[in-house]
Amino acid sequence: MEHPKQFFREAFRYSDIELYLEGPLKYSELQFYSFHTDLTSFRPATLQKKALLEISELPEGRINVIRHKDMIVGYVTFVYPDPLERWSEGKMEDLIELGAIEIAPEYRAKGLGKELLRLSMKDKAMENYIIITTEYYWHWDLKGSGLDVWEYRKVMEKMMNAGGLTWFATDDPEISSHPANCLMARIGKNVSQASIEAFDQLRFVNRFMY
Numbered sequence: 001m002e003h004p005k006q007f008f009r010e011a012f013r014y015s016d017i018e019l020y021l022e023g024p025l026k027y028s029e030l031q032f033y034s035f036h037t038d039l040t041s042f043r044p045a046t047l048q049k050k051a052l053l054e055i056s057e058l059p060e061g062r063i064n065v066i067r068h069k070d071m072i073v074g075y076v077t078f079v080y081p082d083p084l085e086r087w088s089e090g091k092m093e094d095l096i097e098l099g100a101i102e103i104a105p106e107y108r109a110k111g112l113g114k115e116l117l118r119l120s121m122k123d124k125a126m127e128n129y130i131i132i133t134t135e136y137y138w139h140w141d142l143k144g145s146g147l148d149v150w151e152y153r154k155v156m157e158k159m160m161n162a163g164g165l166t167w168f169a170t171d172d173p174e175i176s177s178h179p180a181n182c183l184m185a186r187i188g189k190n191v192s193q194a195s196i197e198a199f200d201q202l203r204f205v206n207r208f209m210y
Contacts, residue, residue: 075100
């Protein structure tokens with residue numbers, strides 16, 4: 001069961017320019033915005049915009065952005081977990097994944113990622129979901145940030161904490177493959193105990209690791 005998407009928009013000053021935090025965006029809104037050319041953490045900017053357009057058409061897909069005039073300079077996506085990942089095996093309708101978050105380099109280090117997640121959780125529908133994010137160090141911009149893996153991990157944790165996501169233990173092989181990788185999650189107020197227990201079962205397939 002998908003839940004209605006409540007649109008938000010907030011304006012604020014960044015240096016000497018005005019930015020907007022808004023979302024979730026529909027395809028019809030997203031297609032008319034340009035995409036900052038340095039949003040390339042996952043793929044070239046033109047292909048990433050195409051990926052976001054595809055997500056915007058998914059029933060559960062949520063895309064929230066930071067916008068300067070008509071240009072997107074940051075975004076976060078929420079989707080069902082990839083069918084090839086453990087987190088989809090429970091076929092839970094109330095478990096979604098923070099699939100990607102990215103801020104253009106020139107707009108970083110100003111807390112915009114935290115603001116984007118804070119905005120995202122204003123949507124009351126989010127209280128009906130377990131929201132997860134799987135953090136892998138090989139996705140992090142260590143070179144561009146100048147941080148080592150543990151410094152970057154701390155930055156990521158603080159940003160996710162702003163959206164209410166906290167660390168959860170798991171025996172997932174990919175996450176366990178490096179100590180800097182982690183699973184973080186936010187359990188909404190309306191999530192049932194049965195869903196919480198199902199999530200626990202997904203976190204630990206090898207029960208002896210409890």
